[in-house]
Amino acid sequence: MTTRRTHIIGAGIAGLSAALAVTAEGGEAIIYEAAPQPGGRCRTLRKEDGFTHDNGTHVLFTANGYTLDLLKAIGARDRWFEPEPKGLTLYDGPTGETRRVGLSPWSWLLPSRRPRGLTLPDLGRILRLVFTSRNCPVASIIGKGPIMDNLIEPLTVAVLNTPTSQASSQRLACALRQFIRPGAGRLLVARNGLSQDLIEPAVATLQARGAAVLTGQRLRMLLTSQERVIGLALTDRTVMLGPDDRVILALPPYEVERLLPALPVPKTFEPILNVHFRMAGLSTPRFLGFTGTLAQWALIRPDHVSVTVSAADHVVDQNASNAAARIWREIVPALRSLGLDASVDRQPETRVVKEKRATIRQAAETLPQPPLRPLANLALAGDWIGSLPATIESAVMAGEHAASILRHARCARPPLSRERSLKTEDAA
Ligand SMILES: Cc1cc2nc3c(=O)[nH]c(=O)nc-3n(C[C@H](O)[C@H](O)[C@H](O)COP(=O)(O)OP(=O)(O)OC[C@H]3O[C@@H](n4cnc5c(N)ncnc54)[C@H](O)[C@@H]3O)c2cc1C
Known part of the structure; x- marks a missing residue:
């Protein structure tokens, strides 16, 4: 019997999440990370x-x-x-005033937790944003006013890392709908x-399950044949894959584009x-x-x-x-x-x-998204996959999803184009 091993490229959150998903079911995983330490953008x-x-x-x-x-x-x-169970303290630089604001809209029932300047029409605009079906800049729904300065702008920039004049209303709405559930808006x-409280425990769990995390190993090139990955050209070695081996690229979009130039990926x-x-x-x-x-x-x-x-x-x-x-x-x-x-x-x-x-950049436009399994035995992961805000949460989801796609795929055959588009919608 041949062993089936999952080779994961990138030890950011998405790669660690994929490895945890693979090993949770008794699978064998090995992670190759270019940097001297795991964690990626979270370290x-x-x-x-x-x-x-x-x-x-x-x-x-x-x-x-x-x-x-x-x-x-x-x-x-x-x-x-x-750190702030009584609501977030907002300090206004120009006036020196401080105010506690609840992140959950339910907490706004208490006047002391309400965002400064919140009016009834503002509530209507916020509801329109939360349930919007249009993908437009957040600013075009909320407009100018105190509620933009005191709540929507800080929240949008924190969640989407994109200014409200460009930020996608739909991506923000995905996050806001999650906050509505009672108890869900606690920060x-x-x-x-980050290393001590997230990355190191993840690596320790993987190691206890027999997985290896190899740092200083940059994937230089994918060796492919007949729509399959057959080898990995790394910093100082080339790893040839077994017939049942799988690969997960848990990389930022510009690295995916370098390795697989035909794939559409976000570029800003x-x-x-x-x-x-x-x-x-x-x-x-x-x-x-x-x-x-x-x-x-x-x-x-x-x-x-x-x-x-x-x-x-x-x-x-x-x-x-x-x-x-x-x-x-x-x-x-x-x-x-x-x-x-x-x-x-x-x-x-x-x-x-x-x-x-x-x-x-999570702007109000359709961002290019590649198929999630562009080669028969290769799946993609990373915080930029799908239509949720690009955060730790989307990275974790994408890692688990990539592991699940490969677990259920018949990797000996090239994927069908129909399956590709269905999987892409899955991740959204
Ligand atoms: C300053 C900052 C603040 C943030 N704040 C928040 C926040 O408050 N909340 C939140 O949820 N998210 C936040 N994020 C976003 C969060 O960090 C990312 O969404 C998440 O870490 C992405 O994980 P990833 O695994 O998709 O990508 P990455 O972390 O980029 O992981 C990719 C890994 O692949 C490695 N790699 C690249 N190329 C190769 C190669 N060729 N071969 C081998 N390895 C390679 C990289 O070194 C890296 O370790 C923040 C990000 C930054 C930078």
Whole structure:
């Protein structure tokens, strides 16, 4: 009997999720990762000077059922906690006012949790957005006004990493419909960091199931014959596949395009700017939102404060020190209001992380999507697959889906074109 092995390329969330799905059923998986560490866009940066922080703050919501199930499977659910159980504190830069806002619309029944400036017509527009069948820019449904500045703009940019003037109403609506369920809009962050609370437990679970995660192994080329992958040309070796072996490419779209140039993939991306300040913070992390400032979100950890600027096209190519200095000035009053020792004249040690292709641009247009099984024994995964917001949740779903497609496919035969289009719709 020949062994059937699944070769997974990319140890980001999608690749790890695919490997967990394969091994959960007793399958054999091996992951090849180009970088020196797993995690992809979701990782902790450990520097020799001891200043350790995530590449950028990642939040989950209790609506992210696939991710929460994955966290349970790797024994890490309790490592993700809710820093703001009483609602999100939004700090308005220009006025210095703070306000708690509930993320779930049900919490708006309490006046103290309502977004500032929310009116009855606004509620109508929000409902129209949530149940929209049109794919148009979010701004064209919500219009201008306080509710755009105080709720919709920060939410859209956080979820879709795309400005409201372009962001897809349908993709945002997919996420908002999830928030409506009672209890689904609670925001979670990693207690210690992304590697410790997500990536390392996932890798440990895989290793306990006998799977290997090989880092420093970039897939240079796919060797194919008769619509099948027969070999993988990696950094320092070529792996020839057995007759029943399968491959999952859990890669960003530009890598899929390099390896399989005929496939249609999204080609535009949005950056995220992350600024990390090394300072004494809070023993229990807090998460603050900002309006009217370049800074959008700040996570205050015990030994540093991480600030996120999503949809950062307008700032990512500017001088990093100037952007960091501006952000520091903006957040100091909010930090002081939490009792922290922060002063505009004393900017702490700062590190700027620019993720230029943080996610695909999720604009109100039909984004190119390849078939999910473009070769008989190869499936695609990644946060950009399907029509949900490109996030950890979509990466987890895509990884599981790719494993499931290959499990049920008759890999000896080239896939039928009809099957391809059906599978593409499946992922949406
Ligand atoms: C700063 C920032 C903040 C974010 N915030 C959030 C958030 O708050 N909530 C949320 O849900 N999502 C957030 N995201 C999005 C989230 O990080 C991604 O959706 C998710 O990590 C994507 O996982 P992936 O596995 O699809 O892709 P990736 O993480 O890109 O994984 C792909 C992997 O493949 C590897 N690779 C590439 N080419 C090759 C090759 N040829 N051979 C072998 N390996 C290769 C890469 O090194 C990488 O490890 C954020 C992203 C960024 C950058």
